[in-house]
Amino acid sequence: MNLFSQHRDPDNIPSRAFFFHFERLRPVIELLVRKDRLLENWYLKGDNLEEALKYRAYEDDRPTKDAVNEVADRYKGKGENAPKTIGIWNGIQSDDSGAAFSISIDGDRLLPQSFELAIDEKNHVSSRLGGFRSVAEVVGKIAEIYDPFYVTFGPRKYFEKQVFDDRPGVSWMLYLPHVLTPTQVPEARALIPVMRDGKQQGTIIVSVTDEVFDVNNRAHVKVANDIEIRLADQDLLPRFIDL
Structure with missing residues (x-):
């Protein structure tokens, strides 16, 4: 299943506010964990498996300094307003248990920011997130936090x-x-x-x-x-x- 939405961040959110964007995502993850325990641990995406398991995104319900600093380092040579992406995954390579977020930030308002959650499913009969009302909770939480133009799920x-x-x-x-x-x-x-x-x-x-x-x-x-x-x-x- 795939969730995708687009929004525009308020002008009062500064560029390169990486900690803010990690922290803003945390309530979504807390909700997901209540629906599937395999969505509890998250890591920064990387170019290979070793790198993609090196930086935990959260510990003790807080963004880790290592993850925030690593994202900042990756965009050190980019302009303040250049589009940037925060990508994290749950560290599971299985075809039916993996999950990943991809969240675009900054961009100088030329294009809307995007929010994507991809969740591998075990089958087409049930969803890891539950029935339609349980899934709607997740959609509603993202709508509440990001105030998007739309959110689509399926x-x-x-x-x-x-x-x-x-x-x-x-x-x-x-x-x-x-x-x-x-x-x-x-x-x-x-x-x-x-x-x-x-x-x-x-x-x-x-x-x-x-x-x-x-x-x-x-x-x-x-x-x-x-x-x-x-x-x-x-x-x-x-x-x-x-x-």
Whole structure:
């Protein structure tokens, strides 16, 4: 499964604030650990296995100085506002237990920042993160922390089957920063509000609720496609170029 979102960091976040970005991610990891213990330990990505297990990203629930300093060293020759990426993984090479984050930062606001979480799955019948409400917790947490333009979650291969190339797909679920009702999206199997400071900041649109979204299931793909068309017709599905 793959989670992808885009956002723009506030102007008050300085460039090269590596510790801040590690710390901001920590509540997401804490939530993931409650769903899968294999998502407890994280390491900086590297060019080979030895390097990729050298720096632990967190210890005692805090970003490690070694990891933060190593990322800073890797970008020492880059400009303050040059785009940068923080990449961490859970140190497991197994095809069904691995996971990785890739988070873009800085960039001088030329392009939005991106947030990606890739999770290897054991099968297509269940998800390591649980059922749709459990997965929606993770989507909601990222929406709460990063205030994104959208968050999409589902199989990576769904990208080939979504309706629009220039807009995000719905896949298993899609977060949008709008208050949506069943009248607006009648094809959705569930609409989950995302709250912030006591107010609804957006909605998670779920295409399948009785099982895990399967990109090889035509019925699943059709529901997601129908939702995308419905949203686009109401100008609610953003175009990447407008972000």
